[in-house]
Amino acid sequence: MQPTFRALLGATALTAVAAAAQAQTVTIATVNNGDMIRMQGLTQDFTEQHPDIDLEWVTLEENVLRQRVTQDIATGGGQFDVMTIGNYEVPIWANQGWLTPLENMPEGYDANDILPAIAGGLSVDGTLYAAPFYGESAMVMYRTDLAEEAGVEIPDQPTWADIKTAAEAMTDEENEIYGICLRGKAGWGENMALITAMSNSYGARWFDMDWQAQFDSPEWEATLTDYLDLMTNYGPPGASSNGFNENLSLFQQGKCGMWIDATVAASFVTDEDESTVADSVGFAQFPNKEGVDNRGNWLWSWNLAIPASSDATEAAKTFVAWATSKGYTELVAEEEGWAAAPPGTRTSLYENAEYQEAAPFAEMTLNQINAVDTKKPSVQEIPYTGAQFVAIPEFQGIGTAVGQQFSAALAGQTDAETALSNAQRATQREIDRAGYTD
Template sequence: MRIPSRRRPRTVLVAAAAGTLLAPLLSGCWTGAGGTGSGGDSINVLMVNNPQMVELQKLTRAHFTKETGIKVNFTVLPENDVRDKISQDFANQAGQYDVATLSNYEIPIYARNDWLHEMNSYIAKDAAFDEQDILGPMRQSLTGDDGKLYGQPFYGESSFLMYRKDVFTEKGLTMPEHPTWQQVADLAAKADGAEPGMKGICLRGLPGWGEVMAPLTTVVNTFGGTWFDKDWKARLNSPEFEKATKFYVDLVREHGESGAAQSGFAECLNNMTQGKVAMWYDATSAAGSLEAAKSPVKGKIDYAPAPVEETKSSGWLYTWAWGIQQASRNPDKAWKFVSWASSKQYEQLVGDQIGWSNVPAGKRASTYTNPDYVKEAAAFQEMTKEAIEGARPTDPGVQPRPAPGIQFVGIPEFTDLGTKVSQEISAAIAGRQSVESALKKSQALAERISEEYEGR
């Protein structure tokens, strides 16, 4: 799927992409290489400070460097900070960092602007990497307009419905094998108050294009709505978009967690872990925390596919992946690191040395046939794999889309648009305005982008 060229010249587009993708620099503290470029037998890697990446940093010297002789200088930053620093270095092609953690939102955009090194030439010569073992939707989401791969996933996720099976049994409730959103709403009403202080469901309401807009957009998709039609006409005021948004807002206001307008992933995870909600629709990656050894709800949760209405599936798709900067001085050594960090062998290393619950899963089919992993993640691993394999990043709704993305629109401007629209939706969840008012303002914001892309 090719996003049409803009009215503005390419140099301006590159600057706009960089500027829109920049997040505020929050702290500026990091560990690692500092301002020096890579060279010789060393590479510089810039990555988000998520737990799986921190474990990678700990394992690299004793394993990757020992085996290859390649020294890896890590710069590790919180998510907002790392996005800012990556976009600056890659947009300017400064070459300070050879490799960076990028999501399936940024990689196609970066590839379009020639900021990334293609990986097909390396894959062709590296049979041991086993590219075909990477789950199909992951490969698709990291592919550029030219059909070449520009990223390799470190770990991935989709979304599904988590619910307290013990509460459902006690209340005589049955979760359908493939629930619809209306069925979920009915169950939320019946589970509301099942235990003292327990609400029926947790749904994100916190402003942010990656917070409330992620689950809400999957609801919009399966209700038949879309942010833009194939001709780039904004559709946030369409009956389908309005019906989905009103459904979501009404559900969380009537049967959702307290303080929903300020609840994101972390808050819902806390609510589910502490037994404050009976259901939660969110990322498949949450299951590992719910089933952790010290979790109060370990063994009490069951899992169902992302609810649908008009589509066969509706789960989102997200991955933290490795991208190699086009200006890298050491692309061959960078690939050696990327192929190691995304390999079956690395997963085995983590499983053996740290524990199988820490394996960066969600990217390889072989992970889900590994008996050690299957045993550790028995409660959710099959449902997670099905959710990822069922994700449709280029065809998530009922109509053709002008850009890829399930829980986002794969254009540089979406970070700003999604954030502003999320603020309007969150205000509706808080009861400060109607859904109609929120979407009227949101439509006006989206129409500005339509003007740039329409007819191209």
């Protein structure tokens, strides 16, 4: 006897229900920036290939993300199967045994294609503990049309004096155009990323060789004074609340003459669908203070890591491999063009002629990344490694506390001298308490 159509339909429905019941859920904590939002929009490609894996997203603002994932992994909470974390956290957490090694990745993943500068910051004893989604250094993005109208030239290797001259010339408050936009929102990875890179370019350092904080040094005084001068005189109002996303929006709207920030922003400011100034954007290297041979040493990557507390390790690894693969890069290029491909992670991308043609910022991005020396971010002797951060576990708390002082100074709640004095005391207290000076 042949089964009826209704019986077949019922059997199909039961099969679908059974498959759904057996699907494994992978919960992903990620940051609310453009590249990550784009990835979420393209995950149908993944789910079609892996119907047995359901993806659940927790998308958070950068500072909140850091708080949530740090608390979860330190307590073994197990809320997340994939975490979006930086190259600051990866080696620290791997050494604590908190991350799952990314060994035996799927065939064709080609971990050897990852840029050495990026892979090195994500490995411990030669083992990769996170896969880079994108990598970045920092550079100057500027309005070529405004610079021309103002009669100023921004050289390929500008000094901070060049930046100040250009910011003053391009500021037009009557038309709500501000000469420069810089991060002001407090956070070790927000304003302190920019200000630490700036301090490196001024010849400053966080600590001397005896782990004594250096905020009472002339180099730090010059850094913060010039930062506040730039932002107070030529920056947008309310800048103490602006981080990466806020400044990106301002630049895309044509409100910033210059923006000094992560190289990853280049594809967004030149995107004709998103940026009103896409056809008039120029790029220059991160500035240095005249006489200091250092251009900031900013190196960052947003990476996908699997916490050791996950109970969906293999499914999580399958997703991480998809999201950071050459295939994903090709998917982005197919859907949105080569210029939108996640930058700064794979050698093959920078050998791709189509990408080079579509992304006028490609060569500078790669050169800036390769120029970073995380073992010597300052021209002075230092007892730590890092780039726009200090690679010690305590920096997350210390950096945010200092960032709050500097953000308060930008908001006019205190002055540079007081902010530096408070930063000096707070930093030294925490370093002493942690035993670095014993």
